[in-house]
Amino acid sequence: MLTKTRWISGITALLACAAPMLALAEDAVPDKGDTTWMMVSTILVVMMIVPGLALFYGGLVRSKNILSVLTQVFTIFCLISLLWVIYGYSLAFGDGGSLNWLIGDTNKLFLAGITPDSVATTFSDGVVIPELVFVAFQLTFAAITTALIVGGLAERIKFSALLVFSVLWFTLSYLPMAHMVWATGGFLFEKGDLDFAGGTVVHINSGVAALVGALVVGKRLGYGRDAMPPHNLPLTLVGASLLWVGWFGFNAGSNLEATGIAVLALLNTIIATAAAALAWLAVEWLITKKPSMLGIASGAIAGLVAITPAAGLVGPMGAIILGAIGGLACFWAVTSLKKSFGYDESLDVFGIHGIGGIVGAIGTGVFVSPALGGVGVDGYDMGSQVMTQTLGVLVAVGWSGAVSLVLFKLIDMTIGLRVAEEEEREGLDTASHGERAYTN
Amino acid sequence: MKMITAIIRPYKLDDLEMAVAQIGVQGMTVMEVQGYGAQHGHAEFYRGAEYRVEFVPRVQVLIAVDESIAEAVIEAIANVTRTGKVGDGRIFVTDIEQAIRIRTGETGVAAT
Numbered sequence: 166m167l168t169k170t171r172w173i174s175g176i177t178a179l180l181a182c183a184a185p186m187l188a189l190a191e192d193a194v195p196d197k198g199d200t201t202w203m204m205v206s207t208i209l210v211v212m213m214i215v216p217g218l219a220l221f222y223g224g225l226v227r228s229k230n231i232l233s234v235l236t237q238v239f240t241i242f243c244l245i246s247l248l249w250v251i252y253g254y255s256l257a258f259g260d261g262g263s264l265n266w267l268i269g270d271t272n273k274l275f276l277a278g279i280t281p282d283s284v285a286t287t288f289s290d291g292v293v294i295p296e297l298v299f300v301a302f303q304l305t306f307a308a309i310t311t312a313l314i315v316g317g318l319a320e321r322i323k324f325s326a327l328l329v330f331s332v333l334w335f336t337l338s339y340l341p342m343a344h345m346v347w348a349t350g351g352f353l354f355e356k357g358d359l360d361f362a363g364g365t366v367v368h369i370n371s372g373v374a375a376l377v378g379a380l381v382v383g384k385r386l387g388y389g390r391d392a393m394p395p396h397n398l399p400l401t402l403v404g405a406s407l408l409w410v411g412w413f414g415f416n417a418g419s420n421l422e423a424t425g426i427a428v429l430a431l432l433n434t435i436i437a438t439a440a441a442a443l444a445w446l447a448v449e450w451l452i453t454k455k456p457s458m459l460g461i462a463s464g465a466i467a468g469l470v471a472i473t474p475a476a477g478l479v480g481p482m483g484a485i486i487l488g489a490i491g492g493l494a495c496f497w498a499v500t501s502l503k504k505s506f507g508y509d510e511s512l513d514v515f516g517i518h519g520i521g522g523i524v525g526a527i528g529t530g531v532f533v534s535p536a537l538g539g540v541g542v543d544g545y546d547m548g549s550q551v552m553t554q555t556l557g558v559l560v561a562v563g564w565s566g567a568v569s570l571v572l573f574k575l576i577d578m579t580i581g582l583r584v585a586e587e588e589e590r591e592g593l594d595t596a597s598h599g600e601r602a603y604t605n
Numbered sequence: 606m607k608m609i610t611a612i613i614r615p616y617k618l619d620d621l622e623m624a625v626a627q628i629g630v631q632g633m634t635v636m637e638v639q640g641y642g643a644q645h646g647h648a649e650f651y652r653g654a655e656y657r658v659e660f661v662p663r664v665q666v667l668i669a670v671d672e673s674i675a676e677a678v679i680e681a682i683a684n685v686t687r688t689g690k691v692g693d694g695r696i697f698v699t700d701i702e703q704a705i706r707i708r709t710g711e712t713g714v715a716a717t
Contacts (some may be wrong), residue, residue: 392656394649453650463652500653513652 190314193293195284199422203298206418210305213411214242214312221404222316223464225512228396229592230320231602235317237324241331245308248335251272251278253307254300256336257343265350268341274425276300287421294421302418307343309415311335316512317375318582320385320393320591324597326582330572334374338568342366342561358557359533359542359550361430362419364474369561372519376510380574382582384509386589398458405462409438412469416476426540430476434469437488441468444492460496463517467495470521475529480538487528494524523558530554606717607675608702609682610664612640613694616663617686624681628674634667644692665696669704669717 219238223231245253261267273279279300284293311331347353347358353365360366369393385393395401417435420427445464450456472484472493479487487555499516509514530551533539542550576582583589588596595601613621619637627634639660646659670678679696687693704716 392658394651394654394656449650455650457650459651496653504653 166419180289193284194292195294196292196422199287199292199294200298202423203302203418203421204332205296206414207298207302207305209411209414210302210309210418211242211411213408213415214305214309215239216323217407217411218309218312219404222319222462223511224397224399224401224404225395226319227393227592228603229594231396231594232598232600233324233593234315234319235473236598237319237322237327238312240328241312241315242308244328244331245311245335246304246333249304249307250300253335253340254303256340257303257307258348260350261344265348266345266352268344268356269348285421288426289422292422295532299421303343303401306363306367306415307335307455310339310363310371313367313371313380313514313518314375316514316518317379317510319511320593321382321583322378323580323582323584324593326576326580329580330378330576333572333576334548334569337572338370338374338565339366342370342564345560346557353557353560356553356556357542357550358553359478359529360474360526360557361477361529362416362473362599364522364529365557365561368470368473368518369526369558370522370565372515372522373562373565374519375514376508376519377566377569378510379510379515381570381577385511386586387506388509395459402458402462405465409465409469412438412473416473420477426477429481429540432481433472433479436481437472437475437491438465438468440485440488441465441471441495441605444468444489445496448493448496454550463498463499463513464492467492467517467521470495470518471525471528473522474525475532478529478534478540478542480540483532483538487525487532490528491521491524495521522561525556526558527551546583606714607670607672607706608677608699608701609616609666609668609670609675610697610699611668611682611686611694612638612663612696613666613682613686614688614692615662616665619683621666621682624685627676628677629680630668630670630674630678632668632686636665638663638665642692642695661692669701671714671717 166311169396215238219235222234222238226234252271254276255271255273256269259272261268261270279296280298281295283296285296285299286293311334314331314334315327346358346366348354358365370511381519387393412434413431417427417430420430442461442464445467446456446461449460468488468491471487473482475487495517498520499513503510503513503516530553531537533542534547535541535546573582584593586598611621615637622633640663641659641661644661646657646661649656649658668678677700679698682696703712705712706716
């Protein structure tokens with residue numbers, strides 16, 4: 166079987182070389198460098214989830230709940246991986262005919278028809294990558310988006326309710342958003358909404374869902390009265406660092422090939438993050454006189470979120486400014502905004518991913534301008550681009566908000582969202598999972 | 606027999622141990638505790654959420670002594686742990702009804 170396909174690709178390559186005039190898009194063969202880069206990117210994003218996000222969240226909760234958070238993130242990754250290859254990919258990137266503005270089709274259910282030789286197009290004419298690596302790469306995006314929501318529900322969500330929610334939300338919110346923004350024919354794609362690596366699809370989407378979830382599930386027992394500081398900030402830093410390094414795959418891999426734009430995205434992912442981290446550290450230092458580790462780590466994540474939609478579209482200086490704005494906006498969101506409204510969104514998914522995603526999405530419209538060092542887009546006009554970006558934000562907030570609200574309410578009415586009071590006080594590790602993280 | 610309970614600053618423990626060893630104390634029990642007296646706690650910030658921490662870490666030392674050396678031990682502890690600043694701690698003295706050395710079964714002063 167392998168020998169046969171090698172022959173076929175060999176002959177195809179030979180034909181492509183010998184008769185360039187006759188080479189058609191369908192005969193294009195993946196470049197090994199591009200394929201390797203996409204494989205590496207996929208692996209990096211897997212690392213962002215396991216253990217990056219798991220540890221980032223784990224260190225932020227109380228010690229009696231760390232295992233529950235680790236288990237929730239790990240399980241969601243595994244679950245969404247399978248659903249992606251069963252029906253997610255087809256619905257996200259297929260052609261839905263009359264419904265193509267919203268969703269794809271079911272032609273590639275179970276990855277039907279996709280072989281190791283199948284190719285997917287990139288942003289460059291005539292350049293292709295193996296379709297399977299596109300499937301795998303996008304799988305990780307679907308998984309991390311769903312796993313992020315855990316942050317808004319931590320320390321009180323029922324494990325079964327979370328898994329049911331994850332399956333339904335992935336299906337009804339992630340897939341349509343991914344299709345609308347990234348697939349040909351998708352409503353926002355056709356409007357010219359720019360989202361390089363998922364500021365809207367991933368961050369605003371999950372941030373809003375986490376906020377809605379936090380509001381429906383309600384505050385943790387004792388919130389505002391009992392002290393519930395992070396129990397292991399070193400773990401949170403380990404998680405944040407794995408997220409940063411993994412994010413190179415997330416952003417630069419979104420270029421789908423190893424070109425100068427991918428490198429631009431990589432560079433922007435360093436400097437926007439650094440700018441945001443320093444901005445958060447600085448404002449925290451000014452206000453509380455105590456620049457904290459949690460502050461700089463949170464600032465870094467805010468910068469990573471803000472640069473996500475802009476990574477391959479803005480210039481390095483634009484990235485620094487966008488990162489700094491993202492850091493400051495998210496600092497405001499997790500301190501002032503949260504305090505004013507009094508919601509208990511435990512791990513600040515909305516404050517960092519939601520707000521950071523909104524800042525990044527709109528900022529992309531500004532900093533993509535060639536006048537500001539960006540790569541520019543055809544027929545660019547800053548005013549109308551910002552309007553389009555804003556439209557994208559509103560659609561994401563509206564869609565995710567509505568779907569999440571309905572799902573959380575439905576699940577609450579049927580199996581219940583929250584664990585019993587005694588279980589919450591005891592801690593989810595023992596109550597829900599029958600294990601203890603620290604035996605001393 | 607008297608039980609001397611001293612609640613002191615953690616970094617003073619070694620000084621205390623050396624001081625009372627010179628008077629003839631042969632054992633003690635030490636535990637890490639939290640407490641407050643005249644001094645106030647402090648504030649900690651986690652992403653803008655301010656936590657008032659009223660308690661400060663302290664070390665509690667239990668020493669069982671014969672009445673004859675009790676005064677000397679108390680004075681030694683106080684002298685070596687005093688800094689003059691708020692937060693130096695407390696010493697409490699209580700009566701011991703009975704004391705038993707588990708290994709040998711000795712009771713009374715021989716067991717302190």
